Amino acid sequence: MLAYYRRCDMRDPACRRQRKLLKDEFNFWAEYVPSEPGYAFECAALDLAFSLQHSKDYVLSRLWAIYILRQLPQLSALQASLWHLDFPRLMAIGHALSAVPETEMPRFDDLLARFLHPKKQDESVPSARQIRRLLRQQFDPEPEPPQPLESLYSYPVAPGWACLEMVSSEGAIETIREAINTLAQQQDCTKAQALLKMALGETPKITINVYRNERSTEITTAGGERFNSQDLEVLADRAHERQLATDVEARGYRFPPSMRAAIIARDAHCRFPDCEISAQWCDIDHVIPYALGGPTSMSNAQLLCRHHHNLKTERKVFCRSDGEGNITWWTSSGKRITTTPAGVLSDATEPP
C-alpha cells in the first residue's frame, strides 16, 4: 500500500496548485528570516509589519517558524519533498520549540520527521493541535510558570463593556471554558451570564471529564491539556474515578456515559477532515447508522460537529471506520481522505 498525504497527491490538479501557493508563501517569508535570533528578528518583523500592514506578531510568528524549521534538517528535507506543512502547522512547531536548547534539537527533529511522515493511503496531515500535543508530551509537565503566575486582568473595550483575561494552566483554562460553555448551553444564556451565575453560586452541578492513563499518574483533559500540581489538588477533592468502556457494545441507540467519555477522549474533536470543533459542540455519530444495523460501540462511533453530521446524513459525503478509530471519508466524486483520532486515548499523539 502506498502511503501518502491526501493534500500531497500530485495527480490532483487542486493539490498541485495548493503546493505552488504554499511554496510561494513559504519562500516569500523565508527571504526575510534573519540568521540570528534576538534583536535582528524584532527589527526585521517590525519593518515587514510596516510594509505589509500586518501586526508584528503575525510577521514574527512566520519568520520564527521558518527559523526553527531550519534547525530541523530531517523535517526541512521532508517539507522540501512533500510541502505538506502549512503555516499554522509550522507555527505550532516554531512556538513549541522556541525555548528548546540547540543540543536537544536533533531529538525533536527525529520525532517530528517520523510523526509528520505519511503512514496510510490518503491520510490527512496531523493538525496543528495534534503537533502541539505531541510536542507538549516531551516537556516537563510543570514548566517554569510565566510571570505573573495565575493572574486575572480586566480592561475596558468599549463604553459600558470590559474584557476579562485570565492566565492559568492549560488544563484549568480548558476546564473553565468547558464548564462555562456547558452551563450556557444548559441554561440557554450567554457565556458571560453563565460565568456570572457561577460567580454567584447559582449553578447546578456540572460534570467535566478529565482523564488518567493507567500507565501513568498524569491527569489531562480529553484534548491532552495538562494541569499544574495546585489544580490537581483541587481536582483530587472532587473527582470520582471510573473505568472507561472501550470494547463493549451497548444495547439501544444511546451511547452510555462511560462510552461517551471514552469516545470523547479518543476523538477530542470533530472527525471530519481538518475540522477541530471541540467535543462539547459535537454529536456522537454511529458511523454505520443504527437503523442499518450499526452497533452502539466505540468502533462504530465518531464525534461530528452539527454541520458535518448533517453533511453525512444528507449523503453529501460518506465515511467508513476501520474499527481502530481511523475514519476514511469520501465525496460523491470519489476523493478520499483518512483522519486519525487526536484525543488522549488515541495512538496519534503517542511518540511514533
Ligand SMILES: [Zn+2]
Ligand atoms: Zn466538523
